[in-house]
Amino acid sequence: MMTAQPGGRAASIPLMGHEVEPTMFELSVPGRSAAQLRTTAIPTRSLESMVPAEHLNPEPLVTADLAERDLVGHVTRLSHRQFSVDLGAYPLGSCTMKYNPKFCDSVAADPGLVSVHPGASAPMVQGWLELLVTLEERLCAITGMAAATLQPAAGAAGELTGLLLMRAYHDANGEQRRRVIIPDSAHGTNPASVTLGGYEVTTVPSNERGLVDLDALRAALGPDVAGIMLTNPNTVGLFEEQIVEIAEAVHDVGGLLYYDGANLNAILGVVRPGDMGFDIVHMNLHKTFATPHGGGGPGAGPVAVSARLARFLPGPRATRVDGRFEWVTPEASIGRMHGWHGNAMVLARALAYIEVHGAPGLERVAQHAVLNANWLRRRLADTLPAAYDRPCMHECVLTATSVKSAHGVRGLDIAKSLLDEGFHSPTVYFPLIVDEALMFEPTETESPQTLEVLAAAVESIVARAATDPESLHLAPTHTPVSRVDEARAARHLIATEDDAQR
């Protein structure tokens, strides 16, 4: 089975030399230009005739002056200094770097969608509104919820939206609640969003199985608890098996359950947040529905809610009214969460992905993601043990504790060494509750052949920890730059070319 060559190892990239790439400012030659603008035939006017003198910039702005050929060379060379999922496996746990279908990019590039002004009136954008309504319906079906907002621009914005919805709900019931409960394994965005939502964080510990400690949760609950934020499967890659009991306990004190959808990709078609008792769900479309992450964004973080929360959703929402589509703001809306309608082109890509897969296809996505993660966990069991020795969901958290104590090689060294083998690193040192954590999320789109060479690469690195630990401390060496001095960057901030020249 494993005799074919892997398609997910990026060790054949031709990178010539190790010189730095100049910045566009270093490449600039005053007087050069690439821009070609339309001939408007509008009679010229002087800036001075249009703008009062005190508003004109006394020091002309200088950017960079490049010929088009040099701009293309520069940006293309930069792109060759960048790893991407198109190049190779990207098992960055929790970030879900699966293959992004090109088809979804092509529908989003259609001028019939991309050239539309967001302020055009509803009758002129019926196609867009229908697209958004369709996506909302699909997301509600997938999560088991009643209604959704598509405005939040990313997961963290979705979290804050959910917390503001929570607040609006309690306010409408005339209740002042001040705490939100978060497990200690949560993503950092959860507590940061809680603070922005005007609530205090109460952290509950995980038990020895990596799950929420139900007794500790019950002890933390009370009438001042607005709700709980849970990721399920959690950030350790484990399903919270006592979710029904957790939901009951939180609902019993009048709190709401918030589902952090960072790991929704693991349960598509298997179990739905709504059926588990959640009231509010955010989704990271770039994770679950494979929209490209763009090197750090854009994302999109729609929030779906149960029926009792629908009237608080942000507005306006694309809504079907008598066979037409209109913008409608819910009666008790918390307001806008975005300057326009959300990251529309990301939303369009996600819908294309959902439509291609359909119900059985999305279930297979979850099945294969979980299959791959468990295979890798088992395959590496004698090399790097799992932090919790039991079946995982879509990702597995391994620990390098024993390698560190035996050979002084840390998880970070293993992660950096993997770069030299043609793979992106797993997530390191998260979740915080696991010592020397290495979190692998192979995703469903990596083949068994790629998983095997990935596992073999980890094995060989860990073997080298015993014989040649120094080589791991020095890794990576085949990359465009070797390990970078992060402390120096923070100590002496150079955030612009102008800082660099000073």
Next chain:
Amino acid sequence: MADYLPHTDDEVEAMLAFLGLTSLDDLFAHIPAAVRLAAGAMGLPEGRSEPDVADEFAQFTRANRATASQLVCFAGGGAYDHEVPSVVRALASRSEFVTAYTPYQPEVAQGVLQALFEYQTLVSRLSGLPVANASLYDGATALVEALNLAGGATHRSTMVVSAGVHPHWRAVVRTFARGTGHRVVEAPLVDGVTDWSGADVDEAAAVVVAYPNYLGVIEDMAAARANATRLGGLFVVAGDPVAAGVLRTAGGWGADVFVGEGQPFGTALSFGGPYLGLFAVASEHVRRLPGRIVGETVDTNGRRAFVTTLRAREQDIRREKATSNVCTNQTLMAVTAAIQLGWLGTAGLRQVAVASATGAHALFDALTAVEGVTPLVTAPFFREFAIRLPRPADEVIATMASDGILAGLSVAALTGGPDLSVEGDPSNVLLVAVTERRTQLELDAYVDALRKAVR
């Protein structure tokens, strides 16, 4: 069945056998049966092939009328129809940028990191402030982050916001204030310019002015700055980055924080997103900066390298004490903006600003000569202006669409009703924007169509 999974049935079987399992369903045996979804119960249609789904999307695109091929765009309001050349589209759609994640491993992310460093440099120069971050979601949420920064820096909670700030941005500010508890006080526009005396407060965390404001007006910046000083708040300038190519910079006016909507730099109209939140600060606020920032450093061989830095501010480390909850930003749009600005060059950026302003002034002169059409305000404007019509603006927009023109935006649609930015009823007020892409022929067609529409 269509999908993107590589596994053959034999491979799946072999992998399951390796795990001691017999079916894919066994992988989920630990999930309580009570909450498991029954087969076929999700309520989604079957999957379809790519060409079939393309047909569905063709129905969507056919139902959109406000497309570039059908209507000539004179709509603005923070979203502009600027030139995006083939070269920028080609470079910005390179999959190395498009399909990368956040640069957590700098050794294999120098492409994105250096592009962001170049972007930060450009935003710093445009804003006249020394430090820019690596982007935020959009202009509206960038403004929210500026207010949160000001609240933290001053330990105050009153935010004075000019009604000249885009109505949607003000709405977003109000939504976020539900959580932060900030008190948001709006200062009205009088003849298009902010009347700061209309905001009755004694102190403030921030004073926000839009430059030019959303009606296109070049604000009285000295008065805005003086008001910030009087109230002891940070001076926040929400700037149009195209105008920033020629107007005095935010930093030049004494701003503490600059925010802006970066869509004009290489991002298509995109029905409103993803766009680009520009954010820059004076140096004393660096440690309160929201989101990511890229810094220059060296690798172990002494070669220049780039890395995300000042990480101790961020949510994954500081958790509930972080300066912001932002994690994902708009890196691809920031990279695109850097490429677009590289293409424009010093002269091109200026040319876009001047040509846009020239077109706007030419159209303004022609329109205000039409009987029944009057300027909303007398204040100087830059590349966008508001006119009062003898009919509701939404009707005029609908009528002019049949002549192939997207006439602009109804101010009442933006404000959702009476608003401190417009004296009197906003429903007859039309906001018109002109970019460097509009020609004299298109301006002439606009004037003819409007004349017909208001007759």
